[in-house]
Amino acid sequence: GDSVTQMEGPVTLSEEAFLTINCTYTATGYPSLFWYVQYPGEGLQLLLKATKADDKGSNKGFEATYRKETTSFHLEKGSVQVSDSAVYFCALRPSGTYKYIFGTGTRLKVLA
Amino acid sequence: NAGVTQTPKFRVLKTGQSMTLLCAQDMNHEYMYWYRQDPGMGLRLIHYSVGEGTTAKGEVPDGYNVSRLKKQNFLLGLESAAPSQTSVYFCASSPDRVQETQYFGPGTRLLVL
Numbered sequence: 001g002d003s004v005t006q007m008e009g010p011v012t013l014s015e016e017a018f019l020t021i022n023c024t025y026t027a028t029g030y031p032s033l034f035w036y037v038q039y040p041g042e043g044l045q046l047l048l049k050a051t052k053a054d055d056k057g058s059n060k061g062f063e064a065t066y067r068k069e070t071t072s073f074h075l076e077k078g079s080v081q082v083s084d085s086a087v088y089f090c091a092l093r094p095s096g097t098y099k100y101i102f103g104t105g106t107r108l109k110v111l112a
Numbered sequence: 113n114a115g116v117t118q119t120p121k122f123r124v125l126k127t128g129q130s131m132t133l134l135c136a137q138d139m140n141h142e143y144m145y146w147y148r149q150d151p152g153m154g155l156r157l158i159h160y161s162v163g164e165g166t167t168a169k170g171e172v173p174d175g176y177n178v179s180r181l182k183k184q185n186f187l188l189g190l191e192s193a194a195p196s197q198t199s200v201y202f203c204a205s206s207p208d209r210v211q212e213t214q215y216f217g218p219g220t221r222l223l224v225l
Contacts, residue, residue: 034213036216041218042218042219043116043202043216043217043218043219044155044202044204044214044216045216046213046214046215049213089154089155098143098160098162099157099160099170100145100157100214102154102155103154104152104153104154105154
């Protein structure tokens with residue numbers, strides 16, 4: 001079945017370091033791909049999305065590119081801030097369905 | 113525009129008690145979902161609805177029931193709570209357009225003793 005695999009955390013970085021959080025997926029057809037962020041005590045918020053192969057989603061300095069050939073959607077940011085500390089979820093919505101499938105989440109901690 | 117709201121924010125139950133979690137959205141979305149979030153498990157879909165009066169089972173439906181009598185509300189019921197249902201519950205909604213994202217509520221933290 002469809003699934004999402006993302007790197008386990010926690011990931012601890014110093015401020016201004018480069019961030020990569022890996023996400024790979026298994027799905028038939030052309031799913032839509034999403035990254036969500038969850039701050040402590042809050043619900044998930046959409047960070048960025050991509051809906052077709054080679055699309056790049058971007059928001060708040062974060063980027064991810066939909067790679068059909070490697071079935072990946074890795075999240076990157078060039079210079080992280082303390083305020084980026086949160087849990088990040090990769091998710092997909094299989095084409096033609098109402099459901100969303102989430103990865104297990106990766107906790108990011110950024111130190112000043 | 114409040115988005116997605118959930119009631120209550122926190123609740124403690126004893127084993128065997130019942131309760132209903134309420135989710136409301138004011139975005140006129142067709143689809144609504146209930147998830148539970150447990151450490152190391154990500155989000156798991158409990159039940160979902162694709163429109164008023166319709167519901168369907170998700171990945172982990174046992175021990176839960178749902179109703180969608182009005183388009184804006186999606187209720188999650190626990191008839192006889194068990195300690196295994198201790199979790200954080202999130203409601204979400206989305207429009208019925210392809211490639212659209214979900215909008216999440218702030219969550220309900222439930223502790224079953």
